[in-house]
Amino acid sequence: MKILRADVKGPVRIYVVETPEDLPGFYEFVNDNPFMGFDTETTGGFNWWDAPDNYGCRLAQFGNHDTAWVLPVERGEIYVQAMKWALGKAERLSAQNRGFDLHVIEECFGVDPEPLVKKMWDTKILAHLVDSRGREQGGIGLKLEDLVPHYIDADMGARIKGSMNEIAKDLNSQKEVVGFKARNKDKETLEFRFSEYPGITKEALKSQGLSYIREFQEGIYGKVSKDTVWGKVPLDHEGYLLYAGMDPIFAYRLVKILFPLIPRKSLRSGLIGWEHRINWVTYQLERTGYLVDEEYTRLRIEELTAEEEKWSEVAARWGVQLIGSSAQIIEALVKIGHKFTRDSKRTKPSKAHPKGQLSTDDSVLKSIDHPMTEAILKAKSASKKRSTWFENAYKNRDRAGRVHPGINALQARSARMSVTGAIAAQTLPSGTGYVRHCFLADPGHVTVCIDFANQELRVAAALSGDKRMLEAFANGEDLHQLTADAAGVPRKIGKMCNFLVAYGGGAKALAEQAGIPLEEAKKVVDGFNRTYPGVAEYAKKKAVEAKRLGGIFTATGRWLIVDPGHEYAAINYAIQSAARDITVSTVLDLDKAGFTQYMRLIVHDEIVFSFPKDRAEELTRQAEKIMEFNKQGIYVPAEGEIGLQSWGSVLELEESKH
DNA sequence: TAGAGAGGCACC
DNA sequence: AAACGGTGCCTCTCTA
Numbered sequence: 194m195k196i197l198r199a200d201v202k203g204p205v206r207i208y209v210v211e212t213p214e215d216l217p218g219f220y221e222f223v224n225d226n227p228f229m230g231f232d233t234e235t236t237g238g239f240n241w242w243d244a245p246d247n248y249g250c251r252l253a254q255f256g257n258h259d260t261a262w263v264l265p266v267e268r269g270e271i272y273v274q275a276m277k278w279a280l281g282k283a284e285r286l287s288a289q290n291r292g293f294d295l296h297v298i299e300e301c302f303g304v305d306p307e308p309l310v311k312k313m314w315d316t317k318i319l320a321h322l323v324d325s326r327g328r329e330q331g332g333i334g335l336k337l338e339d340l341v342p343h344y345i346d347a348d349m350g351a352r353i354k355g356s357m358n359e360i361a362k363d364l365n366s367q368k369e370v371v372g373f374k375a376r377n378k379d380k381e382t383l384e385f386r387f388s389e390y391p392g393i394t395k396e397a398l399k400s401q402g403l404s405y406i407r408e409f410q411e412g413i414y415g416k417v418s419k420d421t422v423w424g425k426v427p428l429d430h431e432g433y434l435l436y437a438g439m440d441p442i443f444a445y446r447l448v449k450i451l452f453p454l455i456p457r458k459s460l461r462s463g464l465i466g467w468e469h470r471i472n473w474v475t476y477q478l479e480r481t482g483y484l485v486d487e488e489y490t491r492l493r494i495e496e497l498t499a500e501e502e503k504w505s506e507v508a509a510r511w512g513v514q515l516i517g518s519s520a521q522i523i524e525a526l527v528k529i530g531h532k533f534t535r536d537s538k539r540t541k542p543s544k545a546h547p548k549g550q551l552s553t554d555d556s557v558l559k560s561i562d563h564p565m566t567e568a569i570l571k572a573k574s575a576s577k578k579r580s581t582w583f584e585n586a587y588k589n590r591d592r593a594g595r596v597h598p599g600i601n602a603l604q605a606r607s608a609r610m611s612v613t614g615a616i617a618a619q620t621l622p623s624g625t626g627y628v629r630h631c632f633l634a635d636p637g638h639v640t641v642c643i644d645f646a647n648q649e650l651r652v653a654a655a656l657s658g659d660k661r662m663l664e665a666f667a668n669g670e671d672l673h674q675l676t677a678d679a680a681g682v683p684r685k686i687g688k689m690c691n692f693l694v695a696y697g698g699g700a701k702a703l704a705e706q707a708g709i710p711l712e713e714a715k716k717v718v719d720g721f722n723r724t725y726p727g728v729a730e731y732a733k734k735k736a737v738e739a740k741r742l743g744g745i746f747t748a749t750g751r752w753l754i755v756d757p758g759h760e761y762a763a764i765n766y767a768i769q770s771a772a773r774d775i776t777v778s779t780v781l782d783l784d785k786a787g788f789t790q791y792m793r794l795i796v797h798d799e800i801v802f803s804f805p806k807d808r809a810e811e812l813t814r815q816a817e818k819i820m821e822f823n824k825q826g827i828y829v830p831a832e833g834e835i836g837l838q839s840w841g842s843v844l845e846l847e848e849s850k851h
Numbered sequence: 852t853a854g855a856g857a858g859g860c861a862c863c
Numbered sequence: 864a865a866a867c868g869g870t871g872c873c874t875c876t877c878t879a
Contacts, residue, residue, distance in 0.1 A: 543857065
């Protein structure tokens with residue numbers, strides 16, 4: 194057994210199991226510690242679905258306040274059994290982002306996560322309930338490398354972040370001689386590797402008429418980078434073991450530190466249990482994944498590659514070699530005689546460019562009628578579709594042809610979910626089924642989408658208690674038309690205004706988005722405020738709360754910090770967050786009713802299902818009923834749409850109805 | 852040569 | 864007085 198010592202605001206010991214004889218000490222530790230932090234180390238990356246062939250779990254770690262035990266689960270079943278026993282024995286566990294470790298041990302070792310989630314805190318959830326902001330947003334952050342320096346030990350943050358680079362550097366520094374370099378008659382340098390020329394000698398080179406230069410070395414672990422270090426580092430590397438051993442200690446300590454910081458209101462609302470329950474549901478969605486239509490996806494990639502190539506060649510005629518380069522596009526625009534003026538659209542100011550750069554976005558290019566701009570737009574569009582959606586789905590398929598989204602149930606500063614990875618569900622083009630055709634319900638199933646009607650506006654109406662807006666919803670009136678009529682503008686502009694006000698926007702933003710004069714936009718916003726005075730009042734009320742407390746409490750007792758000077762955003766946080774919690778509430782109800790097996794994705798106000806074809810109608814009606822939200826004075830109806838096998842077919846059937 | 856920053860674009 | 868909220872991913876460019 195190896196024992197490592199470190200200091201984390203006091204002495205810390207890490208016991209590293211090396212042989213089965215070391216296990217009794219571990220058993221004793223587990224028996225003495227009913228509550229433990231837990232963590233795993235893997236071969237690297239997040240593609241747990243590729244286990245066991247292309248993905249593996251290397252270490253499993255348990256810890257308390259000052260002691261950790263590291264099990265080399267990669268080295269044999271006996272250590273895996275010890276891990277399983279400890280997980281079962283523990284009364285309480287904690288982990289940072291528990292879903293990841295659970296996926297790993299489920300895929301690699303067949304551990305059933307269900308009994309574990311009932312007793313495992315996720316420190317990421319607790320951290321979010323204290324401060325929902327990421328580090329980029331001026332918050333404490335939600336990653337372990339953010340939480341540790343803030344809550345535990347200021348020096349530790351840099352060490353965690355730097356440790357993988359240090360380990361990689363260390364491995365790269367370990368080299369061995371792998372061959373000779375020699376020069377031939379034409380003065381070309383040649384490499385003779387021992388692996389290709391076993392038993393080669395300097396003399397043998399000379400006898401072939403070559404002149405010997407020198408031996409050459411290579412790292413004994415090959416080229417180790419940040420991405421490959423976790424799979425290559427030997428299990429007895431001390432820096433690695435230290436890094437691994439600290440994590441369960443952090444997970445243990447963070448629970449005790451974070452709990453008292455969670456606002457009383459949130460505790461009373463039961464948010465902790467609630468967030469852990471939705472986390473378990475989304476875990477199951479991640480694992481189930483979504484079937485990919487391999488042929489459809491491949492054909493689209495081929496088409497788009499050709500399309501991009503064709504239009505890129507056209508753009509290159511005017512000197513735009515890289516269609517993604519704004520600098521090249523600006524230069525080419527000047528060459529074809531386009532005049533940039535003081536009023537030309539600019540990007541947002543940054544450190545390097547305080548006044549912003551000339552913008553070359555979609556709206557700018559569309560306003561310039563020229564074969565070059567047309568070519569750039571077409572090439573860019575093809576490129577975006579190919580790489581962001583089709584290739585992403587195609588390349589990330591598992592052995593069964595499914596892709597597994599990363600669903601972060603509690604992620605955004607408003608608590609909204611985020612969906613990452615192979616299915617960028619929150620960004621897929623929505624107008625047509627073109628991209629969504631990639632995703633298929635299971636064989637014999639159909640895709641069904643059920644979404645909330647006007648979720649955020651209904652929440653705005655309920656939270657603000659605005660009489661006219663509530664009345665409009667109750668009577669089934671057209672809210673967008675109502676806003677439009679107040680200022681005598683088209684419905685489309687009324688709709689833009691409705692959303693913009695809920696986002697905290699104003700006339701200036703409306704003018705830009707709708708392409709109307711500022712004066713007219715002001716009239717529309719005034720019309721909105723006259724029609725729904727309660728909404729403006731509510732916005733003010735939340736802004737005052739934010740100013741007074743530094744943040745707001747939402748309808749579910751959630752604490753959201755509001756940036757000073759940005760109090761106008763408070764209303765949006767309140768609405769967006771409450772809407773998210775309505776979705777979560779119904780997902781938990783669906784789970785209770787046995788629908789988790791059918792759920793594929795959750796996209797803000799929409800849930801995507803795979804239902805058996807012959808029961809689709811019945812299950813859809815049942816799910817709609819469960820999703821219909823009518824609590825605490827908030828009413829949000831849900832409407833389902835039954836498609837064919839692909840997700841895209843749902844959109845096309847919807848389209849054909851109109 | 853990896854990473855950070857910025858710009859751009861897709862969504863609710 | 865007015866205030867555009869929340870995401871993720873890709874490409875290009877510059878730098879440590």
